[in-house]
Amino acid sequence: xxxxxxxxxxxxxxxxxxxxxxxxxxxxxxxxxxxxxxxxxxxxxxxxxxxxxxxxxxxxxxxxxxxxxxxxxxxxxxxxxxxxxxxxxxxxxxxxxxxxxxxxxxxxxxxxxxxxxxxxxxxxxxxxxxxxxxxxxxxxxxxxxxxxxxxxxxxxxxxxxxxxxxxxxxxxxxxxxxxxxxxxxxxxxxxxxxxxxxxxxxxxxxxxxxxxxxxxxxxxxxxxxxxxxxxxxxxxxxxxxxxxxxxxxxxxxxxxxxxxxxxxxxxxxxxxxxxxxxxxxxxxxxxxxxxxxxxxxxxxxxxxxxxxxxxxxxxxxxxxxxxxxxxxxxxxxxxxxxxxxxxxxxxxxx
Amino acid sequence: xxxxxxxxxxxxxxxxxxxxxxxxxxxxxxxxxxxxxxxxxxxxxxxxxxxxxxxxxxxxxxxxxxxxxxxxxxxxxxxxxxxxxxxxxxxxxxxxxxxxxxxxxxxxxxxxxxxxxxxxxxxxxxxxxxxxxxxxxxxxxxxxxxxxxxxxxxxxxxxxxxxxxxxxxxxxxxxxxxxxxxxxxxxxxxxxxxxxxxxxxxxxxxxxxxxxxxxxxxxxxxxxxxxxxxxxxxxxxxxxxxxxxxxxxxxxxxxxxxxxxxxxxxxxxxxxxxxxxxxxxxxxxxxxxxxxxxxxxxxxxxxxxxxxxxxxxxxxxxxxxxxxxxxxxxxxxxxxxxxxxxxxxxxxxx
Numbered sequence: 001x002x003x004x005x006x007x008x009x010x011x012x013x014x015x016x017x018x019x020x021x022x023x024x025x026x027x028x029x030x031x032x033x034x035x036x037x038x039x040x041x042x043x044x045x046x047x048x049x050x051x052x053x054x055x056x057x058x059x060x061x062x063x064x065x066x067x068x069x070x071x072x073x074x075x076x077x078x079x080x081x082x083x084x085x086x087x088x089x090x091x092x093x094x095x096x097x098x099x100x101x102x103x104x105x106x107x108x109x110x111x112x113x114x115x116x117x118x119x120x121x122x123x124x125x126x127x128x129x130x131x132x133x134x135x136x137x138x139x140x141x142x143x144x145x146x147x148x149x150x151x152x153x154x155x156x157x158x159x160x161x162x163x164x165x166x167x168x169x170x171x172x173x174x175x176x177x178x179x180x181x182x183x184x185x186x187x188x189x190x191x192x193x194x195x196x197x198x199x200x201x202x203x204x205x206x207x208x209x210x211x212x213x214x215x216x217x218x219x220x221x222x223x224x225x226x227x228x229x230x231x232x233x234x235x236x237x238x239x240x241x242x243x244x245x246x247x248x249x250x251x252x253x254x255x256x257x258x259x260x261x262x263x264x265x266x267x268x269x270x271x272x273x274x275x276x277x278x279x280x281x282x283x284x285x286x287x288x289x290x291x292x293x294x295x296x297x298x299x300x301x302x303x304x305x306x307x308x309x310x311x312x313x314x315x316x317x318x319x320x321x322x323x324x325x326x327x328x329x330x331x332x333x334x335x336x337x338x339x340x341x342x343x344x345x346x347x348x349x350x
Numbered sequence: 351x352x353x354x355x356x357x358x359x360x361x362x363x364x365x366x367x368x369x370x371x372x373x374x375x376x377x378x379x380x381x382x383x384x385x386x387x388x389x390x391x392x393x394x395x396x397x398x399x400x401x402x403x404x405x406x407x408x409x410x411x412x413x414x415x416x417x418x419x420x421x422x423x424x425x426x427x428x429x430x431x432x433x434x435x436x437x438x439x440x441x442x443x444x445x446x447x448x449x450x451x452x453x454x455x456x457x458x459x460x461x462x463x464x465x466x467x468x469x470x471x472x473x474x475x476x477x478x479x480x481x482x483x484x485x486x487x488x489x490x491x492x493x494x495x496x497x498x499x500x501x502x503x504x505x506x507x508x509x510x511x512x513x514x515x516x517x518x519x520x521x522x523x524x525x526x527x528x529x530x531x532x533x534x535x536x537x538x539x540x541x542x543x544x545x546x547x548x549x550x551x552x553x554x555x556x557x558x559x560x561x562x563x564x565x566x567x568x569x570x571x572x573x574x575x576x577x578x579x580x581x582x583x584x585x586x587x588x589x590x591x592x593x594x595x596x597x598x599x600x601x602x603x604x605x606x607x608x609x610x611x612x613x614x615x616x617x618x619x620x621x622x623x624x625x626x627x628x629x630x631x632x633x634x635x636x637x638x639x640x641x642x643x644x645x646x647x648x649x650x651x652x653x654x655x656x657x658x659x660x661x662x663x664x665x666x667x668x669x670x671x672x673x674x675x676x677x678x679x680x681x682x683x684x685x686x687x688x689x690x691x692x693x694x695x696x697x698x699x700x
Contacts, residue, residue: 181535181542188534188585189577217600219607225588227539235538238575238596243607245595246588250567257569257593 059317060211062286064203067210068329072117075336079118082340082349090343091120092150092176092335093142097135097161098128103154110152113332119339122148132161139169149343150176152335173346176338178202179228187235195345196338201233203330204265204286205240211319213263213284216241221261223247223254223274223307229267229288237263254278266307276312285313285320288327409667410561412636414553417560418679422467425686429468432690432699440693441470442500442526442685443492447485447511448478453504460502463682469689472498482511489519499693500526502685523696526688528552529578537585545695546688551583553680554615554636555590561669563613563634566591571611573597573604573624573657579617579638587613604628616657626662635663635670638677 083089092114096107107123114121122145124138135157142148151174157163172180178187178196186192208215220242224230230246238244242263247254258264258278266274267288279285289307306323314320321327344350433439442464446457457473464471472495474488485507492498501524507513522530528537528546536542558565570592574580580596588594592613597604608614608628616624617638629635639657656673664670671677694700 181539182532183535184538185531185533185535188538188581189531190575191577192531217602225540227541231538241600243595243597243601245593247593250591251593252567
């Protein structure tokens with residue numbers, strides 16, 4: 001239910017803004033040979049792939065921006081089909097408390113994204129010194145509003161409020177963030193289906209699907225075990241029959257374990273933590289981290305990098321998401337998809 | 351909420367009763383040297399332990415029967431303390447539908463175990479041809495009965511009933527089996543606490559704790575991903591900061607992955623599947639499987655073995671649970687503990 005689903009939310013998890021001696025990244029689309037290599041290469045451990053043998057070789061770029069665009073187009077078509085068929089427009093309500101600049105930006109982006117696909121967006125802006133009861137009242141109103149199919153409470157909330165109490169007030173049928181423990185429990189259990197899958201991990205798996213990356217029977221390593229990305233990503237990979245290991249801050253040999261993975265999903269918020277040496281030749285890398293590092297050449301004084309050292313990784317992996325332009329755009333596309341799914345479910349529209 | 355928590359429940363998962371050429375197992379308690387070796391040996395991969403170098407060496411036996419006895423004694427003391435202080439006796443209600451012999455045995459064992467620690471046991475026995483509504487009515491009665499703190503529905507239910515519907519009717523505060531998705535979700539999430547931890551995986555971790563096995567930072571492999579054992583066991587190990595991998599039927603190299611583990615929890619229901627070669631020298635093994643194999647020398651025509659080939663494993667591991675007498679007795683002890691905890695929580699007694 002929380003809405004820490006935008007990229008710079010992760011930036012706040014990184015302990016320090018570090019300056020690393022990275023050269024400019026190369027996003028060459030060696031789509032032909034690299035992709036061919038990857039799809040044919042079902043046992044990457046047996047053969048050293050081309051990408052690992054030459055320094056010029058470069059992993060295929062998993063273009064989240066373009067996939068997200070494609071998904072938004074699909075959503076636009078579905079929204080319009082539903083509107084025509086039953087006269088219902090999906091609605092997303094966002095509750096913003098206080099006047100944090102970053103939170104205001106996220107909310108604005110969500111509204112814009114809704115508009116771009118034809119989803120109605122509603123907003124409640126409450127003052128920083130509002131009472132918890134006032135927030136709860138707004139949630140209750142949205143819960144009862146038939147034009148609302150998804151409700152997000154923008155985090156963080158002011159410190160005088162009980163976050164868990166407020167998030168639990170969102171009706172589970174409207175919890176498009178998918179963070180309710182009931183949803184997470186269903187995600188973990190075989191034979192159960194969650195009402196909503198959390199947006200960022202759902203976006204990671206969607207990228208794997210759209211690029212035809214096989215998951216079943218593959219070794220997958222998830223780096224990070226947060227409630228909003230790492231843990232649900234591991235549960236999703238397991239639902240798809242991957243053999244999953246979760247690496248975290250208490251893991252004594254993260255490099256050794258990560259090197260066994262056919263698929264790596266990293267979500268820790270540590271710039272360039274995953275080096276080339278951590279990666280098995282031919283692995284596929286989904287980099288969720290979006291971390292600011294100092295960059296005097298940038299107009300803002302910093303630029304964004306992932307958890308994975310892209311320059312090194314792209315020489316070893318068969319495919320990798322860039323940062324930005326990888327997982328980031330997928331998160332909001334999945335939020336729109338969850339809102340659409342919610343409206344379709346509530347109105348029994350297929 | 352289901353109650354498939356007794357050993358022979360697992361037997362039903364095994365695809366075939368196989369006869370394996372096993373000699374009699376040796377449960378020698380080499381407690382002195384083996385245990386000393388184990389506790390000192392925090393990095394078992396660096397040194398080949400004594401146990402692996404000699405054929406005579408034998409892993410310490412993790413005596414679940416004795417630990418369960420100790421826990422039942424602790425529960426007895428707590429139950430009596432609560433009775434004296436506030437006049438409340440914990441109560442466990444079991445609902446049995448139909449007349450399956452095995453189910454009747456489990457229910458009888460649960461009743462006996464309750465009696466032995468001073469917990470009240472209530473029972474509802476319904477005919478095989480009862481309606482779903484009749485079962486729901488009994489659950490509703492138990493939900494409203496202030497003398498009931500835990501409710502179990504003995505599985506399997508007759509095929510004309512919707513199991514999920516019935517299990518969901520048990521109030522979460524009474525779900526001493528801990529299988530409700532809301533509980534599983536809380537188990538998976540950092541910063542959340544489940545109301546109840548499922549009995550069998552809780553028993554596994556309790557054995558590790560009582561034998562002083564370090565978990566934090568260790569590699570743990572869980573074999574099997576069932577809702578009632580494997581999956582919650584993995585979540586519990588992760589809560590204790592182990593680095594967890596889950597191996598299952600779709601895993602392509604289970605032996606290789608299992609051999610990396612400092613701690614192995616196996617719950618698949620395949621007799622003797624985990625061989626000595628799967629085990630890292632010095633690993634600790636918790637064997638949840640209880641599988642019948644043909645044995646003409648046994649009066650019943652079969653005997654019970656674990657998922658782990660005990661004879662081979664005990665030469666490599668530093669500690670191992672026997673079958674029977676390992677995890678089995680712990681499950682019912684944890685059920686009693688959950689019932690006690692429920693009564694203490696409901697009555698705010700510490």
